[in-house]
Amino acid sequence: MAPVLALLIFVGSLWFIATERAHKVKTVLVAAALMAVLGLIPGEQVFYSEHEGIAWNVIFLLFGMMVIVGVIKQTGVFDYLGIWAAKRSRGKPFRLMVLLMLITAIASPVLDNVTIIMLIAPVTIVVCARLRIDPRPYLIAEVLASNIGGAATLIGDPPNIIIGSRAGLTFNDFLIHMAPAVIVIFALFVVSTRVLFRSALRTDEVHLGKVMALQERRAIKDTRLLMRSLAVLGLVIIGFGLHSVLHVEPSIVALVGAGAMLVVTDIDVAEVLPEVDWATLVFFIGLFVMVAGLVHTGIVEAVGTAAVSTFGDNYFSAATSLIFGSAILGAFIDNIPYTATMAPVVEGMAGQAPDAETGRALWWAFALGACFGGNGTAVAASANVVAIGIAHRAGHPITFWHFTKYGIIVTLLSTTLAWGYVWLRYF
Template identity: 45%
Template sequence: MQADNQVIFATAVFLITYAFIVSEKIHRAVAAFCGAALVILAGIVSEEAAVHYVDFNTIGLLIGMMIIVGITRQTGVFEFLAIKAARGAKGEPVRIMASLALITAVLSALLDNVTTVLLIVPVTFAIARQLQVNVIPYLIVEIMASNIGGTATLIGDPPNIMIGSATHLGFMDFIINLTPVVVVIYVVTIFLLKLIYSKQLATRPELMNNIMAMDENAEIKDHVLLKKCLTVLGITITGFVLHQFVHLESSVIALTGAALLLLVTRMDPEHAFQAVEWPVIFFFIGLFVVVGALEEVGVIEAIASFALEVTGGELLPAGLLILWLSAIASAFVDNIPFVATMIPLIQDMGRLGGISDLNFLWWSLSLGACLGGNGTIIGASANVVVIGMAEKRGVPITFMAFFKVAFPLMLMSIVIAMLYLMAWYVLHSTVAMLATLAVGILLALVLGRSGKGKEPAVHKTGN
């Protein structure tokens, strides 16, 4: 196949695959796998290159955390936390909403947002049933909290896992650079959601007493297993914090944690591996190959060159362009394939445009893709999971019902993120400028003293 035809074919396969993923006419894992098979069969990507394009660090991290969370789920600790939060809120519906949102955000940062909503949503239905209130406000708040919380850490949201793997940014890099703005966005978003839904969540005192009568301790099914799971989970998270210093990939930490938990619990591996969402894993594998085909034929490089022309190769305009593009795009298409496409594009922008500090662009991509997922019900995997669980329980949430609440709040969060990135850029630029100025002054002083020291010798030679 000639070069021009390869470009056309690879682009067509990518767009068709993307269309099937968005439309959900067929399962997204099947769509991605078929796209990968086509580009390999057409000779655009060789078998060896296909393996190279698959990011096994992302795959390993996902599998390891899925095993750990799957085993931990059996202890009932997540139900325990949800009921304890509801009782801590004294059964008051709006306070319960805020409490569940906080648990969802924290767990989404420490585990991952898809797993978190799978654990929290069933308990939410039980609580709403006891209070006899509309469950939809709770579900919308939990969707938004999961995506906001997942933005804060390396392991919280699949886009961050992919960015961290591609750039070798560590767990603490995400904590230091993203958590401050995520906390601000979370507080503002939950405050506004409480104002929006406060009138819809009125209930009677006797129903609030039903919540207070619930026993969270009864939810713990296996105390011995719980201790083992929390110990291994603590060791694993500590490993994430230290992985840059011990020079281990995050996937190694996650898989080691999973292996340790399997060892100490002596759980049947066949049963434990059922917790791994294999369709998600194979979706990632296929997607990496399809995007790799675009990289192979030069499409990614061409788009990167165009982006550099538009922004003039300046860091701040490039970062803000990526932020808003990621946010709007991720609101209407799943953020995982979008980020998979953007990662090599940003890498090429750095290579072609000579942008030395790409971290600013990575933070822009992370904030845009993760927060943008809050814009619509199809914007992120967690959204789709919650909507599906609600439909199975006879509580459909329409696109527009979610959109009219979530999209304006998503735009607000992106404005806050934009202000944060601008401040981040100015601060780092100022620090760099002051450092350069200090070095210049130091060199001037050194050279000045050196020059003064040489004056007598020059004078003596002149005589």
Template identity: 40%
Template sequence: MAMKAAIVLGLFMATLGLIASGRVARCVAALAGAALLMGMGFISFETAIGYVDFNTLGLLMGMMIIVGVLSRTGVFQYVAVKTMKLTRGNGIVTLFAIAGVTAFLSAFLDNVTTVLLISPIVVSVADIMDTDPVPLLMAEALASNIGGTATLIGDPPNIIIGSYAGFSFVDFLVYLAPVAIVVLFAAVLFLAFHFRDELVITPDQFARIRGIDEKKTIKDGKLLLKAGLAMGAVLTGFILHHVLHLEAAVVALLGASLLLLVTPGDGDHIIHNDVEWPTLIFFLALFIVVGALKEAGIISIIAKGLAAAVAGHPFLAALAILWFSGLSCAFINNVAFTATFVYVVDEMAQALSTSAEPLFWALALGACLGGNGSFLGSAANVVVADISRRAGHVISFGGFMKIGMKTTVLSLSIASLYLFLRFGL
């Protein structure tokens, strides 16, 4: 058993290393790791398929199609020009505006849906100004994860924790929304300082923006109406999907399918060009790799060791959960991690004879905020990186991690102080 766990962990680390190296495409590295783990018998094909979150894949595909159709209407260019005029061409204000809108939407929508909606606007803003979109895209990706921390439906780990611990939508707003707002402000301040030189907009650039008539950027008003109605219906479906008993993926795919039926032109062309197939393959393979890690018992081994190390100290337990989950979820899918760790938190609370509530809030903060650490921590990060690549600006694994990990450490530090002040453990 120990030998199996060691080999699986080694293959997992090798896969991460290959992804980080950038020598091969991310999807190829993840696919090779998944195939090797299945080929060596560490996880069967049937078991591996069980770990694949088809709801995430379907949601991604559906939203990519809808956003692809919307991009043909010129609406993203319209919003981009309008945004720049409202912020009067101030790069710092634009950064805060994009981060704020992204975080707000991510509190009520899936993070991936949010970045798929916002990213084309960001790219259009950068194109109009003839500047690098990476600072704004980074702010968007990080803000989506921070905003998702604030509510029950904002991030999948919160749904898992809320269901297990019996926390309501209001509970999340009361306990996590305040700290999420503080973390967002601190993170955007850090990004504004880090990218201060790239965010400078010259008078000539702003003059070019003022000279654009945003109304003329709309290329197809009829298609915009159809796509807008489809998007509105899908977003409504996301809010009501628990009442409708439909998975978010089904809602997105229904909206995408109906939109393709009423969109002029070749639907195959839209599916081929607007669906990020490498991204879907990357996630499919990554789910399998993490599944093998869980099957080998590695996550449970680490969690039990952590519980033993902090026995007798409730606040240390909360801090350990916060930082361990935060740093782990920078590299491990936070859904699989949280699904395993809720049981560990419960056992730790019983062993410490203390309330489990602060420990669960620590887990929620760690799992959500830790997603900013690297590409692997959040689906939104990968989507933003791929959109940036398609726009001609590559965000490398190391480049993202350099900024993401600093933001994560800053966020977890604020969360640590919050836990101490809020619960006085």
């Protein structure tokens, strides 16, 4: 009975979010409360369990980066980058979209997706405001690009960090096995955006002339503050890159960076805290509690166990199920808790493989499905939720279906190509 109740609450919540019958934060809080009252979540473990509770590493990573971005915003550098991007693209919508996607995809393998979106989204909103065009298609394209690009490395996407730790895979392993697929899929994705967003790619020639006349250097309000902020941000990026070597969680790096940013720049805390998107943080907490209900009642594990028993010794079929199954399930369950839950199941499947290469092929199939499944819906990945929150705060709301109608197509395209890659390379 408990699994049925958990599933009903989860599906019902997704329905309210998708149809926007109720605010998403209210929805997840009510759902989380129902999970707790009905005993479907593991009591106090929901606050402390790594696999059956709130992923505080994600919450504090978001909070720390929101503070850092809030300080950087005071320098005017986002206006500078916005004017630069607009002038570089000469206001041509598709060229501008490609430029922003390239910046996002190139940075995503080095920084995690959430950090990239928090840095690039404000720039996108500024440049679109300058050109008097709708920023929503550009924000959606950037999120899709970040979820694809982040799959290339160990630290680019949170699911990869979980998989690398569980399977003993190194940074170089991800570069060798994941990066080739990501490069090809991203290139085809860029080409497809011209069709996907064709109705939104319009130019306002009147405002383009005004933007081309602007001097981007004048947008910088405080050069000294900018230099200090960029120095701290550079150290934070280095910290993210070395976190596995230093054995320090990315969330700790972000929190230390936020504290250092406030101290070094001497910014008034009262000016920065309003920049923190508290609604997004609360939404994530509620979402993690909802997923904990599915995990604790055994629904997710049952799906994985069924997959193991169904495919037996047919490892290509198992890899196929991991790619498409992860993409489908990950589209409705945030891919961080989903990956953490399914990793032990995949470990069991890989352990039964006849050789190490076949076992690793299952891990790569799982990683590709989990990462690309993050594009499936508006709640499938942390970067999606963060981008939607930033857009809402800027007065450009992106609905669940507005995002999802693009995400489903890109997920289908990328996972199909990933399936072909796994077949060609490993089977």
